[in-house]
Amino acid sequence: MLKETLIAMRDLPRMKEISGVLIRHGLGEFAERLRLPRAMEVAGEWLHLRKSDTAETTPTSVRVRQALEELGPTFIKLGQILSTRVDVFAPHWIAEFEKLQNNVPPIDPALLPELLHSALGAPPEALFARFEATPIGSASIAQVHRAVLHDGRAVAVKLRRPGIVEKVQADLRILSHLATVLEAEFPDARRFQPQEIVRQFTRSMTREMDLEIEARNMERFARDFAGDEHVTVPGVHWQYTNPMVNVQDFIEGVPGCRIDQLASMGLDPADMARHGADAVLKMILINGFFHADPHPGNVIFQPGPRIAFVDFGMVGRLSHARRDEIVDLLAALAQHDERAMMDALIEWTGSKQIDEAQFATDIGELVFAYEHVPLKNLRISQLIGEIMELIRNHSILLPADLAMLFKALITLEGLGRQLDPDFLLIEHLTPFVRRLVRARLHPANLLKRSRHTLGETLSMLSSLPRGMARLSKDMRQGKFSVNLDLKRLDSFARQLDRSANRLTMGIVTGALIIGSSIVMTVNAGPRLFGLPFLGLFGFLIAMLNGLWLIASIWRSGKQY
Known part of the structure; x- marks a missing residue:
């Protein structure tokens, strides 16, 4: 109760706004279970709000999406992050979350000189030969302006919104509290670990608000694709880059959302789909560092043909072990090996207990359904959807990196089919998997893994006597304890x-x-x-x- 009071007093206006929005969209019972009205009472505020007339006839997923839109940037970003959790939400929820857009007005042009001076220590006219006050893109965290350096190079200036850090931090405090109450008041919600999802979201938002981190991501991608004649990554101008502003090369070309213009530039949509798929699969399976949001707005097509990726605020990272697990899963599916597929999926459950017998039965049905499906008819998005349904049915929560990966693959296949109706991501995925399997079976790699395993085994054996001695000492001194989590x-x-x-x-x-x-x-x-x-x-x-x-x-x- 004391914690509710302190939060209510600190963020009283925002708490009242959140409560009002939830009630207007017919989510009053949810707000009450989250103790939002109670927090208002503690603070001396009483809500006299009514839900809208259409709330009862509107699907819950639509009402939640509308509430997130009304609550502003942080909650819109939360919805966009939730759209990657294909392991938690059913397809109709994911479809609603994907509709969330950052419809925010641009920064007042009169404030731009002061903001640039605060970020870079000089007015726009001293930094750039030309600076366009009208943004070419405006989002919840930052907006982008076109400019020209004094040496004639065209650049994109990404400027963080004033006051956004404080507002987001306030919302994150409230979300952290709500996630705690959600697990307490809704026992069925615990299996989705709302507190862990909010922690992941907090880390993601903190990184996205630091535009210098995005610049480092761009440099990493530029190194990964150095020498690739089909991929462009904007260069970073570090003398103009810090957490508040990010200056990068301006990319000319056809945005992915305007594929009707490709023909006028002499570009073949099928070729662009192929090069884009190869680039993203290389990010995922070879580099282990991928663009987590390759939707049409973040892809630009150029003559060459070349594909440029922009907006590196949301990226995913895959360890070597995780990439091996993905390859094992795909190989097991290709070979119709139910046991190997089950082992790969169980590895992702962590410490969660599941009914392995029923899990094995469901996996067997899934493998049987695809046993005689020709490669040319296999759609990755449909396959991932069925695997995610299986995972949801068993209340398994995927690690965040895998959730982002699967969402990126679904988005990639969707973009590929917009460019080429005959596009099949599996045709591009198969050569990568074969290449990785061959690399794992190479004698040099087998020897390296054997040495690593032997080293870990010897280390474990050498530490075993010491561990047993410590355990025995604790038991003699009465320090041995057993913790039960009931x-x-x-x-x-x-x-x-x-x-x-x-x-x-x-x-x-x-x-x-x-x-x-x-x-x-x-x-x-x-x-x-x-x-x-x-x-x-x-x-x-x-x-x-x-x-x-x-x-x-x-x-x-x-x-x-």
């Missing part, structure tokens, strides 16, 4: 805590009534309306405590 008792413990609080408050209230009654018989001390002031004050406090007890019991009855 999650089913959480709800009972919270209910017991509430009951104890009410009992204590009831005893205090009874004592106040008895004490005030005694004070009322004493003809000494200050008086109000002819009655002892202390006695009246005691009765007032007792009445307030009684009202709190009644309200607490009433709310408890609505929740259970």
